[in-house]
């Protein structure tokens with residue numbers, strides 16, 4: 246058997262500890278599949294004296310992950326420190342400077358700095374791989390990069406933040422308001438240290454930006470992703486959506502249009518009976534559509550020790566086998582700067598608003614939509630405890646988002662609204 250591949254693991258938290266445990270438990274199986282042993286030689290974390298479920302004394306210790314990346318007995322650096330800058334980025338840069346391949350799960354850093362890091366690594370003939378960074382255990386990066394390499398990718402879609410999907414499905418199942426379920430998610434340890442990353446759609450936006458780069462051969466452009474979080478989705482929206490045969494999902498969609506790259510991560514209504522509509526709890530789903538293959542639906546755990554470590558190991562074993570793939574499926578230097586589509590394709594929208602309950606209020610709202618060229622498909626006024634307020638649900642025919650935003654602005658100017666309307670796109674999955 247060939248020489249071992251020697252790993253330096255930076256970060257021994259949920260994912261890093263999971264990687265070490267699988268490498269210890271499945272050493273023979275991994276060696277057989279890789280054609281050579283895969284061994285951890287050195288590790289780094291903030292605290293050394295902590296029980297992580299394995300014997301740390303078997304590995305050399307470094308306080309500083311940058312020093313770990315420079316060690317002569319490390320061939321491949323596994324970056325599991327996290328954060329879009331600071332020690333994680335320093336570690337990867339040090340690995341590149343010292344000629345080491347890199348595997349990371351760090352979507353935030355790659356979404357912001359992936360282009361420069363991939364170019365720097367590839368300029369030195371090194372691999373920088375990131376299967377765990379997108380939808381954790383779901384092998385969507387490899388599916389796009391390898392299995393679907395012969396396709397023109399028509400659309401990439403998905404639910405890529407388990408925390409948001411947990412919150413939305415729990416609100417529906419238990420009939421609980423957003424704030425209560427958010428507190429539950431926090432108590433369960435689901436939320437990132439900065440919860441806005443989850444509920445603001447940022448974490449999922451990072452993941453979509455990475456998949457879009459592979460799918461369309463464009464430089465990673467997180468700024469191109471139009472982001473909207475789930476904070477304003479209410480139990481009322483979830484119930485109304487359900488009455489109409491829809492579920493509310495934080496949905497990411499990327500597609501290349503004649504107007505440029507359309508990429509958005511926002512709460513949308515999707516048909517309840519579709520695979521995306523059926524997705525419950527913290528599970529993720531990635532839907533890939535290729536011109537030759539058609540639609541592929543991948544469903545599984547997007548986070549957690551085992552699933553994320555599984556994805557990290559898929560990259561480690563790929564490199565151990567001698568397979569050397571570009572980070573984004575083609576040389577990073579050949580990725581083009583994509584044009585950003587200024588707005589998404591037209592779609593029907595669900596609108597919930599509260600009006601002053603007085604003559605002519607609804608007519609003014611309808612006129613604002615009509616003036617913006619938006620036609621109403623369905624409308625419903627429902628009961629409210631406060632008799633001075635009239636809550637209204639509207640579903641529009643297909644409309645462009647800029648037109649809808651202009652109409653909402655004009656509605657606000659009329660003074661008949663008692664709060665900011667909620668507008669949710671109804672995603673047409675089969676067009």
Ligand SMILES: NC(=O)C1=CN([C@@H]2O[C@H](COP(=O)(O)OP(=O)(O)OC[C@H]3O[C@@H](n4cnc5c(N)ncnc54)[C@H](O)[C@@H]3O)[C@@H](O)[C@H]2O)C=CC1
Nearest residue numbers: 256257258259260290291325326327332350351548549553
């Ligand atoms: N936890 C999960 O389910 C998933 C995590 N990821 C990504 O994997 C990466 C790691 O995540 P977790 O394991 O959850 O994080 P964690 O917070 O559990 O662990 C981070 C580790 O890095 C170490 N660390 C932090 N700063 C350090 C420094 N300056 N020097 C040395 N060590 C330092 C900590 O001591 C800890 O061992 C992140 O980029 C995260 O976004 C991706 C998918 C899922």
Ligand SMILES: N[C@@H](CC=O)C(=O)O
Nearest residue numbers: 405406407408547548
């Ligand atoms: N916060 C993320 C964790 C994995 O990326 C999520 O909820 O999906």
Ligand code: NA
Nearest residue numbers: 376379381383
């Ligand atoms: Na993945």
